[in-house]
Amino acid sequence: MKRRSSSFVSRRSKCAKRLVRAPNAFGAAAFEPSRVRGCISKLDVACPGIPAAGHFERSVSSADPKRVRVPSQHPLGACRRCGQRAFTLTELLVILALLAMLALTFLPAFAASRTKSQSIRCVSNLKQIAGAFLMYAHDYHDFFPPNPDDGTMLPGYTWCVGEVYGGQPGVAPGAQTFDPDILADPSSCLITSYINTNVTLFRCTADARTGLYQGTNATLQGQLVPAARTISMSQAVGTVDAFFAAYETGHSGPPIFPVNAPWLNGNPSNRHNAPWRTYGKTADVIVPAPANLLVVTEEDPYSINDAAFATIVQEPRWVDYPSSLHNMGCIITFADGHVEFHKWATKDLYLTQPPRLLTVRASDPDWNWVAQRTSAPAPL
Known part of the structure; x- marks a missing residue:
């Protein structure tokens, strides 16, 4: 041996x-x-x-x-080095199943919490935007900012210049979709001085669009940035110059006339108070009452383009689509300065691609809610 x-x-x-x-x-x-x-x-x-x-x-x-x-923690006859017992395959599968069940239980709660947090931040942002519109009116003899709804890039003739459509995967962006600089320039965004040029207020926190920077800042060239703007102003609210008020094209003179809001009747051929009301000054807001007149809304990223939000109120059709990014809800400001979160009743406003004019039933609760807060028939 x-x-x-x-x-x-x-x-x-x-x-x-x-x-x-x-x-x-x-x-x-x-x-x-x-x-x-x-x-x-x-x-x-x-x-x-x-x-x-x-x-x-x-x-x-x-x-x-x-x-x-x-030691009670070591079985009899088992060496610490070579006698430890391993998990069986069945035990591992049971543990994995339990972890999966816990994930299914808690992940929706985490997602809901994130959505709620985004909504709270957007409400805060839109409160500052609403205040900026009221301060502008106070400084400009009660006039709302200009809002011609023609996509003009002429400084001083629209409250905010820029085409910010697209930017989603497979959808080409507009010229200013990823250019936040235009929102910091008082000549191209007439309310920016009232919010200390805080350009993040113009973007919904739930807007996931990102793209290559389109501005003039050399340090940001080639970098990915979030979309610049997700909000727009109701086409029924705002001012235009005399030339545009008469011809719906071109601009000349100070913007002191109420907008025409041509899409209100669906043709589009509406004019100020013919047949639907438009609101050039805060004093014009009588019907609906200031607390019920929509001024600024978050717009769906697949719908947004220029800075005006078009709504047909004469017949049940959508032109521009309010946002549904907050768990099928949207943040909206009103003429009295207050802000609301509104939950949509249907899924019609959930977009997965650029929209077309959509006709809905006359009883559609979402279209009725927006139409009633956009305009009212003008007095005869």
């Missing part, structure tokens, strides 16, 4: 001593020496090649029964 090396016997001894330990702080279970002797065969199984020699037996027989203890 080959003689065992001292290192080999030492390993056997260390393995054996794990079964015989003094009391410890972990509350190990006590065993009689006679019971521990029965574990020698188990030690042979747990540590093959290490004979259960007399050294272990003598240690057991001479030990104080009160001091012969085995």
